[in-house]
Amino acid sequence: MSAGGSGEAAGGMSHNTIIGLGLLGALIGIYAAHFLGSYASFLGGIGAIASILWGAESVRRVSSYGLGTGVPSIGMIALGMGVVAATFGLAVGGVAGPVIAVIFAALIGLLVGLLANTVLKMGIPIMVQSMAEISIAGTLTIIGLSVAMVGSFTFADVLTGVIATGYIAVIFIAGGLAILHPFNGNLGPDEKQDRTLTTAVEKGAITMIIAGIVAAVNAGASGALTIIIGVAIWYIAFSRFYKLVKRDSFSVVGTGLLPNEEELA
Amino acid sequence: MIDIVGALMDNIISVLLITLGGVLISWSVHFVPVGGAPAAMAQATGIGTGTVQLAAGAGLTGLITAATMMGVTDSILLVLASGAIGAMIMISVTMLVGQWSYVYGVGCVPSSAKVKYDPITKDRQDLYVSQGTEGHDLPTVSYVSGIIGGGLGGIGGAMVYYYLMIIENSLPATELVGIASIFAVGIFFVNAVIPSYNIGGTIEGFHDPKFKKFPKAVISSLAATFFCAIMGVIAIGGL
Numbered sequence: 001m002s003a004g005g006s007g008e009a010a011g012g013m014s015h016n017t018i019i020g021l022g023l024l025g026a027l028i029g030i031y032a033a034h035f036l037g038s039y040a041s042f043l044g045g046i047g048a049i050a051s052i053l054w055g056a057e058s059v060r061r062v063s064s065y066g067l068g069t070g071v072p073s074i075g076m077i078a079l080g081m082g083v084v085a086a087t088f089g090l091a092v093g094g095v096a097g098p099v100i101a102v103i104f105a106a107l108i109g110l111l112v113g114l115l116a117n118t119v120l121k122m123g124i125p126i127m128v129q130s131m132a133e134i135s136i137a138g139t140l141t142i143i144g145l146s147v148a149m150v151g152s153f154t155f156a157d158v159l160t161g162v163i164a165t166g167y168i169a170v171i172f173i174a175g176g177l178a179i180l181h182p183f184n185g186n187l188g189p190d191e192k193q194d195r196t197l198t199t200a201v202e203k204g205a206i207t208m209i210i211a212g213i214v215a216a217v218n219a220g221a222s223g224a225l226t227i228i229i230g231v232a233i234w235y236i237a238f239s240r241f242y243k244l245v246k247r248d249s250f251s252v253v254g255t256g257l258l259p260n261e262e263e264l265a
Numbered sequence: 266m267i268d269i270v271g272a273l274m275d276n277i278i279s280v281l282l283i284t285l286g287g288v289l290i291s292w293s294v295h296f297v298p299v300g301g302a303p304a305a306m307a308q309a310t311g312i313g314t315g316t317v318q319l320a321a322g323a324g325l326t327g328l329i330t331a332a333t334m335m336g337v338t339d340s341i342l343l344v345l346a347s348g349a350i351g352a353m354i355m356i357s358v359t360m361l362v363g364q365w366s367y368v369y370g371v372g373c374v375p376s377s378a379k380v381k382y383d384p385i386t387k388d389r390q391d392l393y394v395s396q397g398t399e400g401h402d403l404p405t406v407s408y409v410s411g412i413i414g415g416g417l418g419g420i421g422g423a424m425v426y427y428y429l430m431i432i433e434n435s436l437p438a439t440e441l442v443g444i445a446s447i448f449a450v451g452i453f454f455v456n457a458v459i460p461s462y463n464i465g466g467t468i469e470g471f472h473d474p475k476f477k478k479f480p481k482a483v484i485s486s487l488a489a490t491f492f493c494a495i496m497g498v499i500a501i502g503g504l
Contacts, residue, residue: 067462067466068462068465068466069301069315069316069317069458069461069462069465069466070301070302070315070466072315072317072318073315073316073317073457073458073461073462073466074458076317076321076454076457076458077317077454077455077458077459079451079454080450080451080452080453080454080455080458081451081455081493082451083447083448083450083451084448084451084452084455084493084496084497085496087444087447087448087451087497087500088496088497088499088500091499091500091501091503091504092269092499092500092503104496107492108455108489108492108493111488111489111492112455112459112485112489115459115484115485115488115489116459116462116485119481119484119485120459120462120463120481120482120485121481122462155504159436159440159443159444160440163440163443163444163447164439164440164442164443164444165443166443168443168447169447169450172447172450
């Protein structure tokens, strides 16, 4: 249970498990999609889902303290820091690009977290760690979706296929929403970790489908496969989310259709 | 591997002015009357949404107008002016339409609970604040403050974009525009969120006591943007 301002959120899966799952899942997905050829580009989308899951859990932890600004701000700063780190990492790093991007994302996140606690005096004990986590999650989401769109993280490909075409803006907003929306949509006294994280997977699947649509026009990536797998993940996650909503609600009743004019008269 | 030190030294002016742009964005947020969720229910003075959404709306419009101007001229003054005007028009329209819905839709009088008299019009405020609320709508001072904030944010965003665009590199124009604009957007969002943490999500404008806290956000933004600017300059300058 966690509502805004009530202290650290707890629940089900331990936070360290999710960090491992997000970080390793995303990096393995990104590298596999890069090296295994065009049919494997959907693995970039799977990697993005892993990092979105991690980002949503970090947002959930830090936002439970009450940021005073609403949850969306933290999702947007995640992708703001992420886009700087991702572009920098891929531009200078070559084959080590995603790893360099992760390191620099952690540095920006640590810096912003430290400033928030020391200069702005926000007084959230987990702020420094959370900002670093959110920044890395944003970075990996951007790289994962880029790889799903163009099939490689070579900077020349990403630049022509994702950045110059403007699809980076789609990644920015869709990825940001996927990270911020799960907690924003589920917060309240009855917030449960599994329901929030299921929402994260479902939102991640939607971004994966979007990446698949973009991939359809790129020779290096397989659009159809990304879309089909994305739709399958979305369906499974949404069904589970609906089940969890029914589990957590006091009762679910059908209201029927609105009465027509004759019945009202 | 690219020549990191060389790229940095050649473009040290860009690093400094991008940082200045980030600081301007951070300062500008303190002028914008952000009411957040309470204002959306007409229970606090300001526009009924969060800082980031407002800053993004106005700032991104400023970026677009600045980029359009940059397509026809290289004059920094014209680019900055274009960015400022674009952002000011966007924030003015947002505030004006918000004002209509508060006044004619909700039916409450624009008033501030933070000050007794509007510093600009000298109109009495406290008599018009509904019981249990912290004011509603946008009194004149908040409106003027919002326009100043839009202008500063637009100048800041345009400055970040301009100094990313003039970095020496071998990219074709379309790719340079893409990477410079997404870097500018990233820096913009970082600098919109830092001040919103500083003001705790809501502020009425420059007459609000919280406005005095702006040096903290400015210092934080200075450090964060400087780091981002170095990364941006190395990434673009090395290509």
